[in-house]
Amino acid sequence: MKNRKYSVFVNWFEDYVSKYNLNPKDQENINLKIYHTYRVCDEITDIGNSLNLNELDMFLARTIALFHDIGRFEQYAKYKTFSDAKSEDHALLGIKILLNNNILRELDNTHTKIIINAIKYHNKAKIPNNLDAKSLFFARLIRDADKLDIWRIVIDYYEKKNQNKKIGLGFLDEPYISNETYNAVKNKEIVEYEKVKTINDLKLLQMAWIYDINFHRTFEIIKERDYLKKIYNTLPKSEKTYDIYKDMQNYLNNMLRNNIRKIKEKIKNK
Ligand SMILES: [Fe+2]
Numbered sequence: 001m002k003n004r005k006y007s008v009f010v011n012w013f014e015d016y017v018s019k020y021n022l023n024p025k026d027q028e029n030i031n032l033k034i035y036h037t038y039r040v041c042d043e044i045t046d047i048g049n050s051l052n053l054n055e056l057d058m059f060l061a062r063t064i065a066l067f068h069d070i071g072r073f074e075q076y077a078k079y080k081t082f083s084d085a086k087s088e089d090h091a092l093l094g095i096k097i098l099l100n101n102n103i104l105r106e107l108d109n110t111h112t113k114i115i116i117n118a119i120k121y122h123n124k125a126k127i128p129n130n131l132d133a134k135s136l137f138f139a140r141l142i143r144d145a146d147k148l149d150i151w152r153i154v155i156d157y158y159e160k161k162n163q164n165k166k167i168g169l170g171f172l173d174e175p176y177i178s179n180e181t182y183n184a185v186k187n188k189e190i191v192e193y194e195k196v197k198t199i200n201d202l203k204l205l206q207m208a209w210i211y212d213i214n215f216h217r218t219f220e221i222i223k224e225r226d227y228l229k230k231i232y233n234t235l236p237k238s239e240k241t242y243d244i245y246k247d248m249q250n251y252l253n254n255m256l257r258n259n260i261r262k263i264k265e266k267i268k269n270k
Pocket residue numbers: 036040068069146
């Protein structure tokens with residue numbers, strides 16, 4: 001039943017995105033988001049499996065992943081940018097599209113609310129404190145899965161394997177790091193896009209997502225793929241950036257150790 005509903009959603013997604021048929025240069029950006037969506041579906045399945053999610057929760061997780069960036073296509077077609085600050089919030093735009101097309105009509109209200117909330121908060125600096133437990137769980141799940149694939153995309157760009165400038169969101173390619181960004185990252189605070197001035201600030205903002213990761217499996221994947229180091233290697237070398245990078249690696253290793261300790265305790269107490 002759940003699989004059938006998910007296939008219906010995938011078919012709708014494919015029909016919907018195929019309507020965005022732009023010139024080759026712009027189409028590249030549409031394709032980037034189509035591919036990203038499928039990758040995020042895979043990442044969320046991986047994290048979901050590590051948590052032993054039941055069939056219903058896995059269905060919800062995969063539906064959220066499939067639709068989390070549905071606003072990106074309209075955003076790009078209309079504004080030719082993926083910067084929410086320079087256009088509009090792509091999460092809210094996506095929710096409007098889902099509701100206007102009545103895509104979730106067969107789901108009950110509780111499940112619709114979870115999906116909408118998770119999409120709404122997947123791209124915000126913080127999740128609000130008053131969210132219900134289920135929505136909070138799925139918002140955390142999509143935030144982890146989304147970050148895993150964004151890191152892949154931006155690393156390809158920073159390593160110049162992908163030259164698509166839209167990935168840099170139009171930030172200045174200047175060698176400096178702004179004090180505001182540096183101080184926020186040093187204090188393990190979430191950096192807001194409004195504070196970002198240069199590509200190097202953007203790199204630090206993305207590295208600092210490590211402080212916003214929720215699940216053990218996500219930490220494992222970050223370590224396996226060596227994401228932090230790969231971004232760090234593309235930053236100008238200085239004591240400041242090295243210091244921040246070391247903090248992040250220590251944090252990652254501590255989280256992995258703490259999580260393993262917790263898992264062992266759980267097994268012992270069973
Ligand atoms: Fe995304």
